Amino acid sequence: MATQRRSPDATRRNPAVRRAILTAALELAAEVGYAQLSIEGIAARAGAGKQTVYRWWPSKGAVLFDALLMLSEGDADQAAELPDTGDLEADLKTVLRATVEELNDPRISEPMRALAVEMLIDPALAADYTERLDRPVKDLKRRRLRAAQAAGQLATDADIDLAVELIWGPLRNRWLYREGPLTAEFADAVVEAALNGLRPQPPAAG
Amino acid sequence: MATQRRSPDATRRNPAVRRAILTAALELAAEVGYAQLSIEGIAARAGAGKQTVYRWWPSKGAVLFDALLMLSEGDADQAAELPDTGDLEADLKTVLRATVEELNDPRISEPMRALAVEMLIDPALAADYTERLDRPVKDLKRRRLRAAQAAGQLATDADIDLAVELIWGPLRNRWLYREGPLTAEFADAVVEAALNGLRPQPPAAG
Structure with missing residues (x-):
């Protein structure tokens, strides 16, 4: 189950949708935990199509990874x-x-x-x-x-x-x-x- | 995804089959790793029916747990x-x-x-x-x-x-x-x- 990372280009196609998906992933993970977290749930919460999420990320782990990266990039203390x-x-x-x-x-x-x-x-x-x-x-x-x-x-x-x-x-x-x-x-x-x-x-x- | 542990009785029904299943789980985990490990694969390696495994264990994690417990019980150093x-x-x-x-x-x-x-x-x-x-x-x-x-x-x-x-x-x-x-x-x-x-x-x- 190796992760094929999406190309960086793909995720830049629509920054607003991307941000909505990553935010939904963070919120849902906090609410329901790992086992109940699903691509379907993330898509629904973000108001995006399931296929949109699958096109950009191969797994819920990959979505979470980019979501946490987004958090850390927004963190002024990071540097x-x-x-x-x-x-x-x-x-x-x-x-x-x-x-x-x-x-x-x-x-x-x-x-x-x-x-x-x-x-x-x-x-x-x-x-x-x-x-x-x-x-x-x-x-x-x-x-x-x-x-x-x-x-x-x-x-x-x-x-x-x-x-x-x-x-x-x-x-x-x-x-x-x-x-x-x-x-x-x-x-x-x-x-x-x-x-x-x-x-x-x-x-x-x- | 809470684990429902099988009743202790069930696993004693056929000790030889139980041992074959647990041994198969250990061998397969070593060979293919976690992601590729499946109840189906364990059953096939053990020469048991898939339903037999599912009847006794709710998940591959539960099989592995009993398999490691079997190892540790067989280990004279344990005590x-x-x-x-x-x-x-x-x-x-x-x-x-x-x-x-x-x-x-x-x-x-x-x-x-x-x-x-x-x-x-x-x-x-x-x-x-x-x-x-x-x-x-x-x-x-x-x-x-x-x-x-x-x-x-x-x-x-x-x-x-x-x-x-x-x-x-x-x-x-x-x-x-x-x-x-x-x-x-x-x-x-x-x-x-x-x-x-x-x-x-x-x-x-x-």
């Missing part, structure tokens, strides 16, 4: 760097708490969950996502961690990709598998455990 | 504890390296990946999995970490559930999202980073 006040722990807590807020909003989290399912099924869609949506965000994270490394706040031999996983992974997993409540306290605990490790801490100097 | 030589870091590396071996074996990893997809789609199946397959394994992990905590090798205030996530999460994610190669070196790096944290280490006492 920004992660905060850097010089205090890595505080900055990471700020970022993860904001992510907790987003993941508790079904208008964002349900389309993201539906896309996650499609990515597991469809490696071509997953590769497309990684290239266009995930990598830019991961680059921001890596840059912030490298700045902390240069400032002596991370070990000089820390593996930055693994550090990203330790800091951001637990939140993603708890969300994706519904393993527990997503709270600001959990975000803080993850940041502290990832930075400090699990072993007993040496007594603070002074 | 065992995680290794405890007194050296937490060495023991965790042993365990994670064994997991790396399993995840690099498509006969195990492809059925697991297919089940992971079904769990994201089907909350009832996910709850069943959590109760019957995931929780016993997580309990082993927690017990080993609590023993380490009692031995002073983990911080007394370490959150054990979060510790499980930091230690086992990165491997699961790298596998599920195909984010990189699964190697013994990666297993070791994860254990070290989770235990030691990302901050610069104080010089070892001499």
